[in-house]
Amino acid sequence: MQEHSVLTLLGISGVAATFAGFSGVVAAFDRRAHGNWHPEERFRLINMVVIALSTCLLALTPLTEESLGLSESALWMTASILMGAFCVGYVLGAIRPRRRLGRSRPGTLPLWATLVFVLSLCSAVGLQALNVAVILVERGGGPYIAGLLLLLVAAGLQFALLVLTPLSPANKDVRPD
Numbered sequence: 001m002q003e004h005s006v007l008t009l010l011g012i013s014g015v016a017a018t019f020a021g022f023s024g025v026v027a028a029f030d031r032r033a034h035g036n037w038h039p040e041e042r043f044r045l046i047n048m049v050v051i052a053l054s055t056c057l058l059a060l061t062p063l064t065e066e067s068l069g070l071s072e073s074a075l076w077m078t079a080s081i082l083m084g085a086f087c088v089g090y091v092l093g094a095i096r097p098r099r100r101l102g103r104s105r106p107g108t109l110p111l112w113a114t115l116v117f118v119l120s121l122c123s124a125v126g127l128q129a130l131n132v133a134v135i136l137v138e139r140g141g142g143p144y145i146a147g148l149l150l151l152l153v154a155a156g157l158q159f160a161l162l163v164l165t166p167l168s169p170a171n172k173d174v175r176p177d
Contacts, residue, residue: 001066001075005141012148013059019052019155040101040108041162047094047117048158054090055151058083062144076139077132083147084128087121113161117154124150 023045037045061082065075101109124147130136131143 001062001072002141005145006063008141008145009059009063009148012145012152013056015152016052016055016059016155019152019159020049020056022159023049023052038105038108040105043097043101043109044158044162048155048162050090051151051155051158054086055148055155058086058151059148062141073139076141076144080128080131080144080147083144083151084125084132087125087128087147087151091118091121110161113157116157120150120154120157124148 058079062075062079065078070078098109098114127137127143127147127150131139137143
């Protein structure tokens with residue numbers, strides 16, 4: 001494996017771990033510290049933590065595979081299959097809770113954010129499929145790393161919405177302590 005790929009994977013795992021770690025900071029903010037979470041906040045936090053921790057694990061997967069002696073081609077193919085399977089499973093698993101929240105608390109989960117989230121994960125799946133099938137790309141770290149970055153986009157979006165929504169002047173749910 002090329003050195004720049006190793007460094008990039010380690011960097012991505014660090015950023016992903018940071019997102020997961022910030023979830024603890026978010027949980028300590030304001031009313032959330034007392035267990036007063038809105039359902040959409042809980043949904044975003046779960047998305048952020050699961051995506052961030054999975055990104056960290058997926059970033060370390062090729063490094064582990066290399067230490068097991070897998071060939072370069074097999075390494076990227078199996079890592080891409082794992083990432084693709086995770087993304088498909090996560091999108092399918094998030095559909096029901098998203099719909100339930102949309103019905104019970106309309107307007108709390110913006111459609112644009114859902115689209116960005118789903119498009120990020122689906123684009124990651126597409127890149128991994130191209131990497132496995134060796135269509136339009138040469139099998140390697142490029143599509144895999146791009147997929148990891150798309151997962152970070154999804155986690156970062158959840159983090160931004162989780163932190164910025166309560167700070168918004170349009171937020172009507174401000175309670176004095």
